[in-house]
Amino acid sequence: MVKKYVKSKKLGIHNEKKLFGIGILYLLPALILLGVFLFYPMIKTFYFSFNEVTGGGLVKDFVGWDHYMKLLHSAEFRKSMIGTFLFVLYTVPAEIIIALFFAVIASEKLKGIGIFRTIFSSTLGVSVAAGATIFLFLFHPSLGVLNNILGFVGIDGVEWLTSSKWALFAVAITTIWMHIGINFIILLGGIQNVSAELYESAKIDGAGYWARLVKITIPMLSPVLFFVTIIAVIGSFQTFGQIDILTGGGPAGSTNIIVYSIYQEAFSYGNFGFASAQAIILFLVILIVTFIQFRVGEKKVHYQ
The missing domain is CATH 1.20.5 (Single alpha-helices involved in coiled-coils or other helix-helix interfaces)
Structure with a gap:
């Protein structure tokens, strides 16, 4: 045996x-x-990030922590990080709330709702370059539609892309519009997966539309909202294309968020080592923010 x-x-x-x-x-x-x-x-x-690197990608000298120390003492880097966090704050809540609003509307069983679902998700099929170019014309100081609308109601036009006060906000509007499509599709899928029996039971108990939305839809959608929030935050931290097309990091560095700063240091100034140090810091920031989201946000997630 x-x-x-x-x-x-x-x-x-x-x-x-x-x-x-x-x-x-x-x-x-x-x-x-x-x-x-x-x-x-x-x-x-x-x-x-620990070396001085030439334009051809060849390591020249070992500099240790010099690049990181320069970043810590750099006013431009601090301004870039502040701008990055402001940009995330502008974009993430707005794009999730708008996408959720559209998803709730599109989940209703109404005649012709498929047309609206297509419209709401259409930004998913627009490339960053095309979307940024569209808004480049919308934000034009004299020919742009937005300023013409403001002028029609008696409000002075806004220098959307040429003012340090408005440029970051303008890029945020563009980013929100671009991200609505993917967030809408994910949230709509989450709503459609909520059990119909829960709504039927709530109706029998006398719950109205808003009560069902707050007590059933939102709690059951919390895992999807949690996922969407994480990818939205990471996506906002990594924004590049629309900034390159709309403002080029300007005016006066007001839209020079961290990813665009890395690009400029590496490919405009040839400081690959310094840019690599910024990339490592960006990686650590995203890692810490994501970790905090999991520690705090997951506690409020209701799984079926």
Whole structure:
């Protein structure tokens, strides 16, 4: 009996190793892609952040923590980080609230609602370059539609992209419009997955539309809202295209948020080491913010 047990145990270990090897073989293409396009660039960026790097990507001198110390004492970097957090604050709540409003409307069983669902999700099919170009014309100081509307109601036009006061807000409006589509689709899918039995039971108990929305829809949608909030925050931190097209980081650096600052340092000024240090700090900031979201936000999530 002992020999049979030992033999079966060895056979089980052998089968586990075999299955593990087969699993690794199936995962190998994904691991190679992640290694080449994710892990290797991250390691290389971390390495560059401690070195002086030439324009060709060649390491010149080891400088240790010099780049990080310069960032800590840089007024421009502090301004860039403040602008980044303001940008996140402008965009994330607005895009989620608007997308949720559209999703609630589109979840109703009304005639022709499919047309509105298509309209609400249409921004998903617009590229960053195309969307930013559209708003570039809308924000034009003299020919733009927005200023013409303001002038029609007797309000002076706004220097949307040429004023330090308004430029970041204008880019935020563009970003909100671009992100509504994907957030709408995710939230609509979440609402449609809420059990119809819950609504029927609430109706029998005499709950009205707003009571069902607050007591059933929102709580049951909390896992989806939690997910959407996380990806919205990360997406806002990584915004680049619309800033490059609309303002180029200006005026006076008011829209020079961290990602665009990294781009300028690396590809405009050739300071790859300094830009790599900024990229590492951005990674740590996003990591900390996401960790806080999980620690705080997940406690308020109601799973079915």
